[in-house]
Amino acid sequence: MSQVDQPEEQLNETVNESVESIDSTEEQLVADAEQVDVAALQAELEQAKAELAEVRDASLRVQAEMQNVRRRAEQDVEKAHKFGIEKMAKELLDVADNLDRALQASESEKDQEVIKPLFEGVAMTRDGLAQMMAKFKIEAVDPMGESFNPELHQAMSMIEQPDVAANTVIAVMQKGYTLSDRLLRPAMVVVAKGGKPQVDTEA
Structure with missing residues (x-):
């Protein structure tokens, strides 16, 4: 064999080995693909979808609960504004009653010179109290x-x-x-x- 033919034979051998290696790799890939469990992958996918749905539901529940908490807080603040003076308002009722009684008791004598200034002072006080009560929706x-x-x-x-x-x-x-x-x-x-x-x- 000539020296010129030797490199050609080595090249052919190298090419053949490469082709055999590629064929072997292809066969291995085909074998690996055949071994993949499609049903298992599908089950994992369904499980992932279910977990995602649960996370979304949990997120929606948290958002709804936050809205409820915010709404209750707003209602509590509104009630506090409306009824925060309830205890004081009840105490004022006795004052209003006493002023009304004083006016009723002096009604028949309100035109007398001695009683007139007192009657007018009580009446003005009662009017002022009535205006204040109306301001606070009493x-x-x-x-x-x-x-x-x-x-x-x-x-x-x-x-x-x-x-x-x-x-x-x-x-x-x-x-x-x-x-x-x-x-x-x-x-x-x-x-x-x-x-x-x-x-x-x-x-």
């Missing part, structure tokens, strides 16, 4: 002539009144009060018993 419940309402009124007694519709308030012994539409104190009233039936004027 409103009187004075149901004279109205139908008895157990949510706002407390019946102290019932009296026969043939000429008055049954369950009509015929006397107010003590006015009631509300704070932002919440009852502070019911009005103490006297209610007509029996009498003529009530007429529905709205019909």
Whole structure:
């Protein structure tokens, strides 16, 4: 064999070895692909999807709970603004009652020179208190002539009144009060018993 042919033979051998190596690698890849468990991969994929859905649901629940907490906090703040003075407001009711009694007691003598300045001073004080109470949404419940309402009124007694519709308030012994539409104190009233039936004027 000539020296020229030797490199060609070595080259052919190298090429053949390379081809055999590629074929072997290809066969190995095909074998590995055949060994892949498609069902297992599908199961893992489904599990991953389920876990992702759980995470999303948990995230939505957390967001909803945060919104509920924020809403409750806002409601608590609103109630605190509305009813934070409830205790003080109840104490003011006694002051209003005493001023009303003083005005009623001096009503018949308010024109006398000695009583007039005192009456006017009490009246001005009562007006100022009424304005302050209105500012903080403290409103009187004075149901004279109205139908008895157990949510706002407390019946102290019932009296026969043939000429008055049954369950009509015929006397107010003590006015009631509300704070932002919440009852502070019911009005103490006297209610007509029996009498003529009530007429529905709205019909």
